[in-house]
Amino acid sequence: MxxxxxxxxxxxxxxxxxxxxxxxxxxxSWGLTSRSWANGETDPTKVDADFAFQGExxxxxxxxxxxxxxxxxxxxxxxxxxxxVGYPLGLPGDGWDTTRRHEVDATRExxxxxxxxxxxxxxxxxxxxxxxxxxxxxxxELKKVSRTSPTLNAQPPEGAVxxxxxxxxxxxxxxxxxxxxxxxxxxxxxxxFEDFSMHLEFMLSYxxxxxGQGRSNSGLYLQGRHEVQILDSFGLEGKDNECGGxxxxxxxxxxxxxxxxxxxxxxxxxxxxxxxxAGKKTSDAVVNVRHNGVLIHKNVKVPKATxxxxxxxxxxxxxxxxxxxxxxxxxxxxxxxxxxxx
Numbered sequence: 456m457x458x459x460x461x462x463x464x465x466x467x468x469x470x471x472x473x474x475x476x477x478x479x480x481x482x483x484s485w486g487l488t489s490r491s492w493a494n495g496e497t498d499p500t501k502v503d504a505d506f507a508f509q510g511e512x513x514x515x516x517x518x519x520x521x522x523x524x525x526x527x528x529x530x531x532x533x534x535x536x537x538x539x540v541g542y543p544l545g546l547p548g549d550g551w552d553t554t555r556r557h558e559v560d561a562t563r564e565x566x567x568x569x570x571x572x573x574x575x576x577x578x579x580x581x582x583x584x585x586x587x588x589x590x591x592x593x594x595x596e597l598k599k600v601s602r603t604s605p606t607l608n609a610q611p612p613e614g615a616v617x618x619x620x621x622x623x624x625x626x627x628x629x630x631x632x633x634x635x636x637x638x639x640x641x642x643x644x645x646x647x648f649e650d651f652s653m654h655l656e657f658m659l660s661y662x663x664x665x666x667g668q669g670r671s672n673s674g675l676y677l678q679g680r681h682e683v684q685i686l687d688s689f690g691l692e693g694k695d696n697e698c699g700g701x702x703x704x705x706x707x708x709x710x711x712x713x714x715x716x717x718x719x720x721x722x723x724x725x726x727x728x729x730x731x732x733a734g735k736k737t738s739d740a741v742v743n744v745r746h747n748g749v750l751i752h753k754n755v756k757v758p759k760a761t762x763x764x765x766x767x768x769x770x771x772x773x774x775x776x777x778x779x780x781x782x783x784x785x786x787x788x789x790x791x792x793x794x795x796x797x
Contacts, residue, residue, distance in 0.1 A: 475562065486737065496782045497661075499680075503531075506663075512529065512598065513598060513622060514598055515594055516595030518594070523544070524543075524544050524545050526542040527540065527584060527597055528540045528549060529579070530689060532666075533663035534664070536560070536562050537561050541558075542555070543557060547709050547711060548747070549708050553709060579628050583598055584597035604747040606720045606745070606748055607656065608663070609788070611654070615791065617790045618790060620789075621787065626644055627643060628643075628644075628645050630777075637785040637786060638777070639784070640783065640788070641777065641778070643679065643775070644776070648775070650655055650726050650792050651725055653721075653722070654720065654723075655717070655721045655789045656720050656787050657673075657685055658715075659716070660785075661715040662715070671782040672781065674763075675723075676764055677773075678773025680773055681742065681757045682764065682778070683700070683723065684697060684699065684701070685698060692710065693706055693709060694706050698710065699712065699752075701744075702759070707751035708749075709749060711747045713718065713747060719746070719747055719775070720748065722745040723742065723743065726740060726742075728770075740756070741754055741756055742754075742755050775784075
């Protein structure tokens with residue numbers, strides 16, 4: 456169901472005004488810092504004031520007596536700058552119809568950042584986004600939400616190979632561990648695998664002044680050959696080089712990236728490429744991926760080793776490789792369930 460079929464064209468146009476409307480973001484009383492993070496911040500006690508306003512918001516907006524669910528993602532861009540993305544019917548993976556996005560930028564002026572429309576305005580304060588019409592009547596309130604992956608903290612089943620946990624297991628030789636006890640980017644597992652399913656949890660760092668591939672960039676390389684991209688692409692469209700993308704091969708069905716400093720999950724089912732006795736490939740690798748519990752890749756064939764893979768395609772098993780792209784990313788609760796080769 457689209458927003459137009461739900462509300463009619465007039466209401467659809469009115470909703471568009473909601474998403475190009477005014478948002479007033481009051482800065483925290485101690486003001487904005489000028490701190491610039493070269494590689495990303497992983498300590499929530501060291502972030503700037505903008506961080507408190509970044510995140511996801513969800514609620515209803517009443518248009519001509521019809522309540523329309525609305526999801527909003529607000530992205531901090533540094534120095535009081537924000538980017539707002541609005542989604543009809545709910546947040547990505549949770550109601551959004553996937554066909555319509557509404558985007559608007561804002562810059563802080565003094566202690567506020569304001570978006571204004573001809574007929575509507577909205578104010579963000581205390582975790583609430585309040586929408587009002589030209590008469591000053593409140594027509595909607597969107598509350599800040601913090602979604603949690605349904606597979607977060609999933610426990611390894613019998614037969615799983617635990618690669619990293621909070622009990623001291625670390626099968627990434629030479630892999631660095633943060634003071635908090637989390638695995639850092641740039642690690643290769645000692646065990647190697649052919650066909651498998653796996654679970655991994657990761658946390659993106661906060662780097663508001665960075666953009667694109669410079670924003671918490673890493674990657675999960677299956678067998679050290681095929682990359683599922685890790686990137687702070689919160690609020691972006693969802694391309695093959697963004698979070699959840701199979702690099703240069705396939706974009707995710709939906710961008711399920713959560714905001715930085717929030718734990719996320721990948722659950723992967725992987726079937727390795729097959730080779731005959733002469734070393735000729737007979738079938739491509741096949742990948743299924745769930746990002747924060749939502750299926751973003753279903754039976755995707757990966758025809759080659761992806762860009763920057765440490766290993767070439769071949770018939771031998773390969774490791775789990777967590778790329779160091781120069782940005783800070785943290786990992787925990789990593790386990791693999793090997794499958795009997797077919």
